[in-house]
Amino acid sequence: MTxxxxxxxxxxxxxxxxxxxxxxxxxxxxxxxxxxxIAGIPSGQSLKVLDVGCGTGAVSLxxxxxxxxxxxxxxxxxxxxxxxxxxxxxxxAGLTDQTTFILADAQIHGFEPGEFDHIxxxxxxxFFADTAMAFRNLRKAVKPGASxxxxxxxxxxxxxxxxxxxxxxxxxxxxxxPRDTSGPGQFAFADDMLVAGYMADAGWADVTITAIDPNCxxxxxxxxxxxxxxxPLGEILDAAPPDQQAQIIxxxxxxxxxxxxGDHVRFTAACWLIEATNPE
Numbered sequence: 256m257t258x259x260x261x262x263x264x265x266x267x268x269x270x271x272x273x274x275x276x277x278x279x280x281x282x283x284x285x286x287x288x289x290x291x292x293i294a295g296i297p298s299g300q301s302l303k304v305l306d307v308g309c310g311t312g313a314v315s316l317x318x319x320x321x322x323x324x325x326x327x328x329x330x331x332x333x334x335x336x337x338x339x340x341x342x343x344x345x346x347x348a349g350l351t352d353q354t355t356f357i358l359a360d361a362q363i364h365g366f367e368p369g370e371f372d373h374i375x376x377x378x379x380x381x382f383f384a385d386t387a388m389a390f391r392n393l394r395k396a397v398k399p400g401a402s403x404x405x406x407x408x409x410x411x412x413x414x415x416x417x418x419x420x421x422x423x424x425x426x427x428x429x430x431x432x433p434r435d436t437s438g439p440g441q442f443a444f445a446d447d448m449l450v451a452g453y454m455a456d457a458g459w460a461d462v463t464i465t466a467i468d469p470n471c472x473x474x475x476x477x478x479x480x481x482x483x484x485x486x487p488l489g490e491i492l493d494a495a496p497p498d499q500q501a502q503i504i505x506x507x508x509x510x511x512x513x514x515x516x517g518d519h520v521r522f523t524a525a526c527w528l529i530e531a532t533n534p535e
Contacts, residue, residue: 258384287469308379312341366396390457407444413525423510459531
C-alpha cells in the first residue's frame with residue numbers, strides 16, 4: 256500500500272470517524288487558529304479560496320461568513336465522513352451557495368489553473384507522500400500574486416500536551432514502539448528549514464514561517480473522550496486485556512494533571528504559520 260493509500264484508509268476509517276465525533280470539541284479547541292489562517296484575507300470581498308484538508312469544515316464555514324455573499328470557499332479533503340459532516344454543517348448554516356466540498360487529494364488533483372485567489376489550511380498539509388509535489392500542484396491552482404496561509408504543528412517536544420498520552424502509556428508498556436514522526440503525520444512539518452525547502456522547490460515566493468502559540472481550552476469532562484479518540488490510547492485499549500483497561504486510562508489521564516485548571520484543560524499549540532505568494 257502506498258503512503259497516499261495509507262492516508263486515505265486512515266482518514267476514511269477510525270481516524271476520520273473520530274474527528275467527526277469530536278467535531279464540536281475540536282472546533283472550539285482550535286478556534287484561534289481558524290482566525291489566524293484567514294487573517295490575511297480581506298473581509299467582505301468576492302474572492303475564491305481553497306481550504307486544503309478542510310476536514311469537517313470549521314475553517315471553510317468561518318471564511319465563507321468572512322467573504323462577500325458572492326465569494327466562495329472550496330473545501331478539499333480525502334475523508335468522506337469528514338466531508339459529509341462539512342456539507343451538513345454548510346446546509347444548516349445556509350452556506351451551500353458559498354461553499355463546495357470535494358473529495359480529492361491535493362497532491363494530484365487536477366485543479367483548474369488559476370482558479371483561486373488564496374489557499375488556506377489548518378492542520379491539513381502534513382500528510383502528503385511528496386510535499387513539494389503537493390505544493391507545486393497547489394500553486395498551479397491559484398492566480399499570480401495569490402497568497403497561501405497554512406498552520407502546521409511544530410516539534411513534538413514543543414507540544415507536551417500532544418505527547419502526554421504516549422509518555423504515560425510507555426510507563427505501563429515500555430516495549431511499545433515509538434511514534435514514527437519521519438513521514439506524513441501530525442509532526443511532519445516540525446523542521447521549519449525542511450518546510451522552507453518544500454516551498455522553494457514548489458516555486459512559492461516570499462515564504463515566511465512564523466512560530467505561533469495559540470491558546471487551547473477544553474472542558475475537563477471532555478478530556479477522556481479526546482484522549483481516547485484522538486490519540487494512540489484508543490488502539491492500545493482495543494488491544495489490552497479488559498482487566499487492564501481501567502488502569503491504563505487512569506494512568507494516562509493522570510499524566511495531564513499539569514494542564515488542569517479547575518473545570519478546564521488549558522495548553523498552547525506550538526505551531527508554524529506558513530505564508531507565501533505565487534509569483535506574478
